[in-house]
Amino acid sequence: MSAKIKIFLINVSVLLALFIFSCQVPAGSGDNPTGTRAITDVLQDPFDSYDTTVWHKADGWSNGRPFNCTWRATQVTFADGLMRLALEKDTVKRPPYKSGEYRTNDFCNYGLYEVRMKPARNIGIVSSFFTYTGPSDGNPWDEIDIEFLGKDTTRMQINYWTDGVGGHEVMIDLSFDAADNYHTYAFEWLADSITWYVDGTAVHTATSNIPGTPSRIMMNLWPGIGVDSWLGRFDGTVPLYAYYDWVKFTPDDGPSPTPAPTPTTTPDPNDLKIYVDNIFLTTGSSGPLTQVNADVLIKDQNGTPVEGASVDISWSGIITTGTINETTLTSGIATFYSSKTKKSGDVTVTVNNVTKTGWTYDPNLNNMTSHTITVP
Numbered sequence: 001m002s003a004k005i006k007i008f009l010i011n012v013s014v015l016l017a018l019f020i021f022s023c024q025v026p027a028g029s030g031d032n033p034t035g036t037r038a039i040t041d042v043l044q045d046p047f048d049s050y051d052t053t054v055w056h057k058a059d060g061w062s063n064g065r066p067f068n069c070t071w072r073a074t075q076v077t078f079a080d081g082l083m084r085l086a087l088e089k090d091t092v093k094r095p096p097y098k099s100g101e102y103r104t105n106d107f108c109n110y111g112l113y114e115v116r117m118k119p120a121r122n123i124g125i126v127s128s129f130f131t132y133t134g135p136s137d138g139n140p141w142d143e144i145d146i147e148f149l150g151k152d153t154t155r156m157q158i159n160y161w162t163d164g165v166g167g168h169e170v171m172i173d174l175s176f177d178a179a180d181n182y183h184t185y186a187f188e189w190l191a192d193s194i195t196w197y198v199d200g201t202a203v204h205t206a207t208s209n210i211p212g213t214p215s216r217i218m219m220n221l222w223p224g225i226g227v228d229s230w231l232g233r234f235d236g237t238v239p240l241y242a243y244y245d246w247v248k249f250t251p252d253d254g255p256s257p258t259p260a261p262t263p264t265t266t267p268d269p270n271d272l273k274i275y276v277d278n279i280f281l282t283t284g285s286s287g288p289l290t291q292v293n294a295d296v297l298i299k300d301q302n303g304t305p306v307e308g309a310s311v312d313i314s315w316s317g318i319i320t321t322g323t324i325n326e327t328t329l330t331s332g333i334a335t336f337y338s339s340k341t342k343k344s345g346d347v348t349v350t351v352n353n354v355t356k357t358g359w360t361y362d363p364n365l366n367n368m369t370s371h372t373i374t375v376p
C-alpha cells in the first residue's frame with residue numbers, strides 16, 4: 001500500500017473505508033480457510049507447487065481502487081520451481097484486468113520474512129511481498145511492505161501500517177535493476193523495530209509505532225488506477241509477470257536462522273579410532289625369579305588416552321604365559337604381568353586386539369604392536 005492509499009482513506013468516511021475492507025475478503029469466501037491459526041514454526045516454501053496446506057490464491061474479488069484488477073486463481077501458477085503472478089486483460093467483467101495474489105492461510109508475527117523474487121517492469125504497476133491483516137480478518141489494519149513500482153525497478157519502496165496509520169514510505173536505491181534477476185529481499189519484524197534487507201544487507205530500520213498484530217504473508221501484482229502520481233499511468237501492456245523463487249518465515253522465538261544448527265554431540269563412530277601408542281616393558285626380580293611388567297598405552301585419534309578399552313596381548317620368547325586381558329584405566333594404560341622365570345633371554349609382548357564399544361581399533365595407527373625386553 002502507499003501514501004496514496006492512506007490519503008484516500010483519510011479523505012473518505014470510516015464507513016466507506018470499512019466497506020472497502022469488507023470487500024477484500026468476501027464473507028463466506030471458500031478461499032479463506034480457518035484464518036485464525038498462528039504459524040509458529042519455520043515456514044519455507046520453494047514454490048515447486050501450490051501448497052494448499054499453507055497458502056491460498058485470491059480468487060474472484062476486487063479490492064477496489066487503487067487496484068484496477070480482479071484477483072483470479074488462474075493468475076497464480078507454478079513451473080520450474082517458480083511461482084508466477086500474471087497480470088492480463090480480463091474479458092469477463094470490469095475492472096479491465098485480472099492478476100494474482102497469494103496469501104497464507106494462517107498468521108505470522110515477529111520474525112524474519114524473506115523472499116527471492118523478480119518483480120515485473122512496466123509503468124503503472126506494483127509487484128509486492130508484504131504482511132497484512134485488517135478488518136477482513138477481524139483485526140486492525142497492520143501491514144509491512146516491500147513494493148516494487150514497475151516504473152522504476154532499480155528502487156524498492158518500503159512502508160508499514162499500524163492500526164491504519166501509515167506514512168512511513170522510504171524509497172531504497174538498489175545497486176541493480178530488480179526486474180533483471182532474482183534477489184533476496186527481507187524484513188525482520190520485532191516488537192520494537194522493523195529492519196529491511198536487500199541480499200542480506202540491512203537497508204533501513206524503523207522503530208516508531210511498530211505494528212503487532214499477527215498477519216498473513218502476501219504477494220501480489222497489480223495495476224493502479226487513480227494513483228498516477230505514485231505509480232505512473234498504466235499503459236495497458238499485458239501480459240506482465242512477477243516471479244517468486246521461494247519464501248521463508250523464521251519466527252522470532254523459533255530456531256535462529258543463523259548460525260547453522262550445532263553439530264550432534266555424538267561423534268561419527270567411523271571417526272572414533274583407537275590405537276596402541278606405546279608398550280612399556282620392565283623387569284623385576286625376586287631372588288632367582290624374574291617377572292616382566294607390560295604397560296600398554298591406548299590413545300584415540302586425537303592423541304587422548306582412552307579409558308575402558310579392553311586389551312588382549314600374548315607373551316612369547318622365554319616366557320609364554322601371564323595375564324593376557326586387561327582394561328585401560330583413566331591413564332589409558334592396561335597393566336600386565338608375566339609369569340616368573342629363572343631363565344635369561346628375550347620376552348616379547350604382542351598386542352593382538354583392542355576393543356571398546358562404539359570405537360574402532362586401527363592397528364595401522366599403532367606406534368608399536370609388539371615390544372621385546374631381555375631378561376638378564
Ligand SMILES: [Ca+2]
Pocket residue numbers: 046047048080081082244245246
Ligand atoms: Ca523455487
